[in-house]
Amino acid sequence: MELDDKVYSQIVQMCEKGDNLVEEGELHKAIDLYTKALDLIPSPKNHWEASTWIYTAIGDAYYIYDEFEMAKSNFYNALNCPEGTTNPLILLRLGESLFECGELERAKEYLLKAYILDGEKLFVEEDDKYFELIKDII
Known part of the structure; x- marks a missing residue:
């Protein structure tokens, strides 16, 4: 299964903006943007490769912010997505x-x-x- 090209493009753009926000130290804004990108992925979210890297990005932002419970939760989600365990x-x-x-x-x-x-x-x-x-x- 592949995401619609338009949706995939939106997700990539949102995640790139989120990555830039992380670099600028705007972690909560980045997390909000990553979450909005994740919302564009159909359920079940753990069936989509894009979810792997979005959950990882969210987890990493929380990790940087020392919000380890939230980081842990998102890394577990990433782990359960395609190629997460490897x-x-x-x-x-x-x-x-x-x-x-x-x-x-x-x-x-x-x-x-x-x-x-x-x-x-x-x-x-x-x-x-x-x-x-x-x-x-x-």
């Missing part, structure tokens, strides 16, 4: 969000999956505490 960034951010929510065992699971898919390089720009959580089991 996306190292989704797994990494979900693991980091779980860590920040105090769910360390679940965090280990997702951080380890991210490591398995993309290696230590994925953790280079991240806080050392995330890699420290899994280094004894790799």
Whole structure:
């Protein structure tokens, strides 16, 4: 299944504007725009590839904002969309969000999956505490 070209174009434009807002530090405005883009996707949303990257963008914005419960929720949504379970960034951010929510065992699971898919390089720009959580089991 593919989205209508006009709808897809609208979604891409909205997400690009959202990405720019994130770079400018306008995270809540970005989240609002990403949410509006997600609203354009037919239900069930988890059947569409576009939902994977929109949920990831929303989760990332919440993560940057230190709103880890909301980040976690959106990364779980992204995980359940096409190719979500094989996306190292989704797994990494979900693991980091779980860590920040105090769910360390679940965090280990997702951080380890991210490591398995993309290696230590994925953790280079991240806080050392995330890699420290899994280094004894790799």
